[in-house]
Amino acid sequence: MNSAFKRDEEVREILKLKVLYRISRILGGALDLREVYPQILAVFAQQMGMRRGGLLLLNAESNDWEMGGSQGLSPEEMKRRKEYFGSGVISRILEKGHATVIVDGGENLWVHDGKSRGVPKRAGVQFLCAPVKAQGTIAAILGADHLFEDPVPITEDLNLLGEVCTLIGDAITLRRAVAAENRLLLEENWSFRKELENLGRTLPKVRKRVSLTEILEERITRMISEMKVDPRSNGCLYDEVLNVVERTLLKSSLEKTKHVQLKTARFLGINRNTLRRKIKELGICGQGK
Structure with missing residues (x-):
């Protein structure tokens, strides 16, 4: 009996490693993470027999939750799932910050925090959820109906779900860091633009004057090479x-033009309405006349 149980454990561990390896490869080769979230759910379906699963993403700009991918859910089911999570499940997961089991037809939650007692039986489990954390905050919620089967305790499902969430969170953090570094470098380099323009204006007349096009080409080329x-x-x-x-x-x-928009529009060679629209879009403050 013990040897059979040990063999089952070894098989389960090998399966977990295969799943984690495949998902890490998917994340590592992704240009856009949104494009590979469905692939991660497909790995769960193919390797673990998951029938239904999904990933909700937090839109940092609107603070709304959006469906990032699904498996085994129709569009109508996806809509219902999103509305269901919006009814209070998300807020409770955010509050606890731990993997959670939705039981009793969605009436109750069991939090996998090491303190909750009475691990739920698989028969009463509706869905499993785990938070994806990036830079200390929850950026997404990954869910599945199941990953293992009886007699494996539901906590094993939550542990694997949590490990995958860690991989996703690390991938999100890495891409945020690279994007932020490139933005910072862009801002730092662009601060030299006026210096270069002034240099072009103050060159002796006997020398060829540096055009704005040459200045921009030189600056952008150098900036890109440093990124x-x-x-x-x-x-x-x-x-x-x-x-x-x-x-x-x-x-x-x-x-x-001392913020006289008509003069500015003529100076730039654009329509005044276009100028006003651009000022609004870019959030440029000033006294428009």
Whole structure:
């Protein structure tokens, strides 16, 4: 009996390692994490026999929860699942910060915090959930109907779910760090823009004057060469550079014309309504005239 139990444990551990290895490979090779969340759920379905599962992501800008991927759920079921989690389950998971078992048809929660007594039986379990933490805060919630079967205790499912959440959280943190570092480097390098422009203006007349195009090409080329490139990160450098250039151009032009928008629009060669829209979109403060 003991030898059979030991063999079952060994098989279970090998299965867990296979799952963790496959998921770590998926996360490691991802440019956009949103594209691979369904693949992680597919691993659970293929390797563990999970029938239903999903991942809810917290939108940092709107503070709303969005479905990041699902397995075995129809669009209508996904909608119901999201509404169900929004009814209070999420707030309780956020409050506890631990893996949780939804039992009794969704009426009760059992928190896997090492303090709760009476581990739920699989027959009464509706869903398992675990928080994905990135930089100390919960960024997503991963859920599954089950991962193992009886007689394996439900705590084993929660442990594996938690390990996968740690992998996802580390991947999110890494990509955030790379994006933040690139943004910081962009801001630091762009501060030299006016210095380069001034240099072009103060060059002796006998020498060729440096054009704005040459200044920008030289600065951006040097900035890009200094940046770190993470092949797993789906950055937004293109949009950030355009945003900084456009914002700097509009602010400088407004200052030059003492914030007289009609003069600024003519100076830039754009429509006044376009100028107003851009000022609003870019959040440029000033006294418009």
